Amino acid sequence: MERLRKRAEFAAAARGRRIEKPGFVLQAVRREKIAGSGVGAASPGRAARFGFTVTKRLGKAAIRNRIRRRLREAARLVAPAHAAPGMDYVVVGRQAALRLPFERLVADLIDGLDRLSAERRGNARHRRAEPERVNDR
Secondary structure (H helix, E strand, O other): OEEOOOHHHHHHHHOOEEEEOOOEEEEEEEHHHOOOOOOOOOOOOOOOEEEEEOOHHHOOHHHHHHHHHHHHHHHHHHHHHHOOOOEEEEEEEOOHHHHOOHHHHHHHHHHHHHHHHHHHOOOOOOOOOOOOOOOOO
């Protein structure tokens, strides 16, 4: 799995499509839409790339790292079958990623990737995907 490393790549994904789930927010953008990014900008046929971010407000480093590890492993499992080539994805961790069963994180990630792929194919015209509202309490 290839990773996003530059701030510009994360910022570009933040301007793209997004899916909200209880454990994370999934942001996506087609790689050729990244203006000024020398890495991968001209090669949309390459494998999907992922970036992971967890803000400091979620806790200390150990908690943030645990959230990031769980999300990274879920992405590693589902990316080959569900991530569209030539796309950049950013997974923004939420506090619920610690409490949710791992199988639920994987299922939510599959659903999010599939919904973004459906939008990309034109099944949901030029609008953002509706966020899934779930009461985390």
